[in-house]
Every structure is written in C-alpha cells, then in structure tokens.
Amino acid sequence: MVTTAASLLEYALLGLILQGPASGYDLRKLFASTPMGTFSDSPGAIYPALRRLARRGWIAAGAAARGGRRRRLFSATAAGRRALGDWIGLDPTRDDVVRNWDALMLRLAFMTGNAPPARVTAFLAALELELLRYVAELEAFLAASGGALTGSGRLAFESGLAGYKAQALWLRRALAPSRKTRRAS
C-alpha cells in the first residue's frame, strides 16, 4: 500500500507527536524555541496540517480538559507510525540532496525509535554516495566553466560547495564506527 506523501511540515508534526502526545500549541512552542525553528510556527500552517493528519488517520485528538483549560491533545495512531516508517524507509535521491536536504535530515532525526538501528547506517551510506556524486558534479562545473563566475557569484558558489563538503566530512565521521565494525568482523 502506497500512501500519498504528506508535506514536510506534516511529517515533522507526526514525528514529534510520535514521541509523545502534544497539542498544536505545544508544537508551535517547540518550533519557536528549538533548532526545529526552521519550521514555521504560524497557526495558519500548523492547525490545518494537524487536521489533515487527523483526516488521514495518522493522528487522533483525545479529549484533554486537563486543568480545565481548553486543549486538544493529539496522539499518533498505528497507521501514523506505519506512515512515518514508510517515509523514513525512502532512500536518498539526487533530488533530495539538491533540493530537499531538510527532508533528509528530518528523516534521519526520526529514525531512532521508528526504524531498526541498521536503517541509520544504511541511510547514511546511501546519502554519502549521492552527496559525493553531487560534489563531483559541482567540481566538474567549476572546472568546466568556473572561469565565467564573477566575483560575488564565485563566492556564492564556493559557499555552496563548502557546505556540501562539510556534510561529506560529517557523514564520513558519522559512518566511521560502523565501517570499523565491518572491517573488524
């Protein structure tokens, strides 16, 4: 069964709710006060997204009434857990690397606890492959037509390249333990 994909915000909300029931307001605060701040904390995005998740049957609202204050606590359903698992199971593509890096990192962030531990290293290894391929592409571009880059244009390009290379280094470090294990075994 292939469930149609949800938006990145929806997956972010689903993943957070899977770590424990939460209200829309809780989630907004989370986005406003943690490194998850890359997501918008605007109610006009979050409440409709929660409703969509509920309509899909991935989360469900429980009656709260704790303390008397009006609050809608959402919990994840079994279908929700499965949906996140499916999403996490997607392999990184070139397009992910170029245009959806955020989605890759969100999938990674939610892996522990929602997928078998081996999934993490498999994901990282596949990501390293795609990333190194793309870095090679960028360097080929630089070699071929880098001379045409003007002053600040070149700077911007170098910023991008430096960013991708830093991720490659991070990946090598993150994969080092598992590689050592494999070599030793």
Place this chain on the structure above:
Amino acid sequence: MVTTAASLLEYALLGLILQGPASGYDLRKLFASTPMGTFSDSPGAIYPALRRLARRGWIAAGAAARGGRRRRLFSATAAGRRALGDWIGLDPTRDDVVRNWDALMLRLAFMTGNAPPARVTAFLAALELELLRYVAELEAFLAASGGALTGSGRLAFESGLAGYKAQALWLRRALAPSRKTRRAS
C-alpha cells in the same frame, strides 16, 4: 519608495535577465543544467513568474523572431535594475540565516555588477555576525538539552551545526583579504 517583495524565483529570473536578455526556455535550461538547479525548471512556475515580473515593469518582452523560431526574449528595465539593487541592499537577518539561506546566497551571487563593490564585504561582515550568533545559539541549546537528543536525532543536529560552522569558516576566508587591507590602512 518601497516595492513589495517578490518571490525568490522571481529575483533569480530578474538577476539572470539582468546579465543579458533571455527567454523562458533559456532560463529553464539554465536551471536544469547548472548549480542553479536548486530552482525548479518547471514551466508552470517560470512562465507565470516572468509574466508577474513583466506586469511589475521589471522586465519587458522584445519581439525576437531571430531565425524564425518563436521566442520571447525578455530584457530587464531600469526599474528592474533598481528593484534588484534594493533587494541586494537588504541586510541579513537572523531569520534569513535560519530559514532563507538560499535567498542570502542569491543576493550575494548577484552583487557583483549590480551593487558597489564595497557592498559585498559589508554584506559578508553582517552575515558573519548573524551566523556566529546563531551558531552560539545552537551550541547553547546543545549544552543545555543536548543530552535529550537520541541517536539519529543527535546526528541530524550535528549535521546542521557542522553546516553552519563550515559557512562561518568560508565567511572568515572570504573576508580575510578585506580585513588585512583594513588592518594595513
């Protein structure tokens, strides 16, 4: 006069057209075959965006008919040049760093040729300030509640941090020449 902001895609198109007249197809090919590939090359995005730019008076379509093939060549207007200059003149904010890094790099890329050379170093210096501030925030978060980060969650966080640190390093390198000059003067 404050012109209302345009979308990032619109600024990308405007900046490219400022470097020389281009058709929608030219721009699509550019997005499909260069590191500008972070932008979508879908006609459903580009052609409407070009029409919006034309309606604003930032670009204008010239009759082409070169070779007989049907092509609409767009050229930038004086108003377009001014609009891009205004946009480039915006200083980097925290929000830019956290959620609009792409826009920052696009502004930087278009600076040479569309703004006085001093603008580049001023921009980079302001960016360095915001970036270092944000990196400090992230490290404070790690120190305060980093223990709560689960396995793969921690990895994702570290990836982000590594990325920002790499940009900080890139910025220091990019600013090194101008700092040396200032020290010497």
Place this chain on the structure above:
DNA sequence: TCCTCCATGTAAAAGGTTACATGATTTG
C-alpha cells in the same frame, strides 16, 4: 479590572507542483 499569555481557529491571497496541451522545427 485590565492586560497578558494561553490556545485554537478562519479567510484571503499567492506561489509552486504536477500534468496536460499545443504547435513549430530540426534531425534521422
């Protein structure tokens, strides 16, 4: 009581994605 924060929502507008449509022109 007044103000602030908690908490949830709605409505309009705009932009992008996806998919489809259409013709002209090279190229094999």
Place this chain on the structure above:
DNA sequence: CAAATCATGTAACCTTTTACATGGAGGA
C-alpha cells in the same frame, strides 16, 4: 515522414503566508 526537441502556455490542486478573530485563565 516520424520522432525528438524547441518553446510556450494553461488548469487544478495544495500548501504556506499573513492577518485577523475569539475567548478563557491568571496575575498586577
């Protein structure tokens, strides 16, 4: 001539942004 490519577009759908709206709870 057929197929691929050039070149431009349109329409439906979905999500996000922005701004506004509402009402209860708690503190000064």
